[in-house]
Amino acid sequence: MALVIPTVLEENFTQADGGKGQNIKDAFSFSLDKVDNLYQWDSSKSLFKFSFTERGVAYNEKETSTQLAETSFQTSGKTDLQLKFDPTPTLKWGINFVGVVKVIHSNGDENVLYMPGTRTYDPAGITGDPHASERIGPSCSRTQAAITLSQFMAVRLGATLEQVRAVQEACRPLVSRYHGRIALFDWIFLQIQETVFDKRDVTPYPEYLKQLMRSNLFELDDKRDHTRSYLISYNEGNARPPVQYYRKVEAKDKVGDILSADDLEEFYKITQ
Structure with missing residues (x-):
């Protein structure tokens, strides 16, 4: 098994003026009729x-x-x-998610949406990109959580798929402008569609990326060598993040503070 980097659920959303907003874990109780700088139910x-x-x-x-x-x-x-949010870190398809949202239907059937957090590996990331690198940072993590929460709250209040899509399309310009993680953004919306409206298990993120590639909507250029390596490992049945991801973690995080001594030794074997 590949070395798993711990993920983080950021503590708070951000107010419109940049100040500290609502506690994220509390907001994911799906019980608040209003979250400042996100949504309000009248x-x-x-x-x-x-x-x-x-x-x-x-x-x-x-x-x-x-x-x-x-x-x-x-x-x-x-x-x-x-709707139930489980903040237990979850490894799926070799990707370190921060937790899952459980969608429980009236007949008791349950489907699961996988949520990225800070330090989650994004196989659609771009090496060297100031916002959308291989490692998801706090800003991208916080904004995606804000959008996902708002969409799920709309669902909880009876929204249709097209209404949830309206939130998605309203956010697309700012996600493109400030974050660049459009593939991730659209895959999470697809997960909402599949878990809530189609009542089925989600399309794996690597399979979604392969679908985009077949449609010429996602290109494996030199800045996505890590994506190619990841998809090869996934196709071989041993999905794992590539070295570029671990090197980005090394550049952005104090790895000695987030890894055990044994994991730290393994980490440096990977990145050297």
């Missing part, structure tokens, strides 16, 4: 309002900027689904 009008301001330094920019994503729609306010 029961008197049966209206779900999504409003999210991203703040950061975008691609090809040097100064901090902001961008707003918003949409609203009426829903029934109810569903027969149960």
Whole structure:
């Protein structure tokens, strides 16, 4: 088994002014009718309002900027689904996810959505990219969690697939501008569609990437040598992150603080 790097669920969302927002784990109780800088449920009008301001330094920019994503729609306010977030780190397809969302249907059937966190390996990442490298950073992790939470809350309040898609498309420009992880962003939306509306197990992330490649929507250029290596290991039945991912972790994290002595020794064998 490949060395697993510990993932992190960031503690808080971010307010529109950049301050500390709602505790993320608390928000994933799916019980809050309002989370500042994300969504609000107006029961008197049966209206779900999504409003999210991203703040950061975008691609090809040097100064901090902001961008707003918003949409609203009426829903029934109810569903027969149960949603449960399990923050137990989960290894799937060789990828270190921060946890899962369990979608429990009225007949008791359960489907699972896999959530990335900080330090999750992204096989769609780009080597050398300032935002979308092989290792998911805190900003990307926090923003994707914010979008996913809002979409699941819309589902819990009776939203249709097209209404959930409206949240997705409202966020697409800012994800592209500040984060660049469009493949990951779209795969997580696909997971929501599959677990909630199709009531089936999710498409594995590596299989989704292969589908994009067959449709000429995802290219394995020199900056995605790590993707090629990962997919080879996946196809051979021994999926594991490539060395480029571990080297990015080494560059961004104090590995001595996050790994045991034995794991640290293994880590340096990989990265040397």
